[in-house]
Amino acid sequence: MPPTHLRRISIRDDYFNPQAVLPYGLLIGEIKATPENTHEFVHSLNTMLYQQTGQRIEDILMAATFSGMLSEFIVRQLSKHSTTLTRNLYHNGHPDLIPVNRYPGNAVQYGHEGIEVKTSRYASGWQGHNPERIWIMVFRYDNDPYKPEKDPRPLEEREPFQVVEVLAAELDKSDWSSQGRGSGSRRTPTASIIASGTAKLRANWIYRNPDFGA
Numbered sequence: 252m253p254p255t256h257l258r259r260i261s262i263r264d265d266y267f268n269p270q271a272v273l274p275y276g277l278l279i280g281e282i283k284a285t286p287e288n289t290h291e292f293v294h295s296l297n298t299m300l301y302q303q304t305g306q307r308i309e310d311i312l313m314a315a316t317f318s319g320m321l322s323e324f325i326v327r328q329l330s331k332h333s334t335t336l337t338r339n340l341y342h343n344g345h346p347d348l349i350p351v352n353r354y355p356g357n358a359v360q361y362g363h364e365g366i367e368v369k370t371s372r373y374a375s376g377w378q379g380h381n382p383e384r385i386w387i388m389v390f391r392y393d394n395d396p397y398k399p400e401k402d403p404r405p406l407e408e409r410e411p412f413q414v415v416e417v418l419a420a421e422l423d424k425s426d427w428s429s430q431g432r433g434s435g436s437r438r439t440p441t442a443s444i445i446a447s448g449t450a451k452l453r454a455n456w457i458y459r460n461p462d463f464g465a
Contacts, residue, residue, distance in 0.1 A: 256395070256406055257301060259294040260413040262287045262458070271457040274366060274386045274419065275350055276335035282457055285328040286390070286414035292324060293412045309412065310397045314372070322347075322370040325390055329368070336366065346385060366419070372396075374416075374464070375449045382427035382442045389452055391416040393463065417458040420451035 267279055297307045309317045326347045330338035336348045341358040349357065349365035366386045369377045377389055395410035426448030429441075444452070 253298075254301075254407040256307065256409040256411050257294070257298055258411045259290055260411055262290065262414070263460075266460055267458050268456050271419070272455055273457070274421065275348075277333060279457070281329070281332040281334075282417060284332045285325055286417065286458070288328045289321065289325060289390075289414060290412070293321075297412070305406070307394075307397070307406070307412075309394050310406070314396070318370045318372070321390070321392065322368055325370060326368050339365065345380075375444075377444045377449075379427070379442050379444070382424045382429050384421070384423050386419065386421045387444070387448075387452065388417065388419040390414055391418070391463075413460070414458070415460040415463040416456065418452040418456050420448070420455045422448045422451060426451065 262283060264283075267283065269279070271279075273279070273282070293308065300306055300308055300311070304311075308320075312320070326338055329348060330336065333348075335351060337351050337357050339345070339347055339349045339359060339362070340356060341360050344359055345361050346365035346367040348368065349359060349362055351357065353364055354362055363383075363385070366388050367379065369379075369387060369389045371377055371389065371391055372393065374391065377387075379387075392412060392414050393410065394412040397406050397409055422444065426445060427442040428445050
């Protein structure tokens with residue numbers, strides 16, 4: 252038996268919501284394949300790393316870097332599986348996924364049609380760059396972070412990585428709060444999804460592991 256943290260968690264059919272509203276012709280099967288591929292990717296990577304270094308990728312990378320890597324992987328997997336959406340080929344283009352052939356060369360610097368993908372360990376507090384009307388899809392994950400200064404359990408007893416929720420909703424500008432930057436600040440302006448936006452996302456859940464609540 253592999254250590255607990257190297258188990259591969261299965262995506263369960265009974266955790267999907269058949270009543271979920273899916274944008275741009277997405278299908279449940281296309282979405283299901285994405286966390287399945289993500290579980291396989293992280294499991295394979297961590298098995299190799301543990302054998303070589305005794306660590307996991309999420310313990311090597313900073314949390315934001317790990318989340319960013321997951322986001323890029325998930326966007327590419329959704330693009331691969333979907334027949335109606337494709338990855339935005341513009342470097343740092345927005346949104347992440349756009350309708351096939353909606354923009355020239357499937358690339359747009361800033362478009363109003365498509366889906367912006369978020370990955371997070373948290374059940375709320377998701378951020379973007381601008382308050383806007385856009386479809387948001389959140390992939391929430393859990394990986395039982397290894398923090399020996401706060402929790403003495405060894406790495407081998409940690410729970411493995413898994414996607415625990417997938418949520419989607421079309422948000423309006425009013426569903427965001429904006430945090431600009433002060434004079435002289437070089438901080439990137441951000442916007443946070445407020446309670447109304449979080450409620451829309453939670454009302455239209457696509458996948459949910461009941462062990463992690465609503």
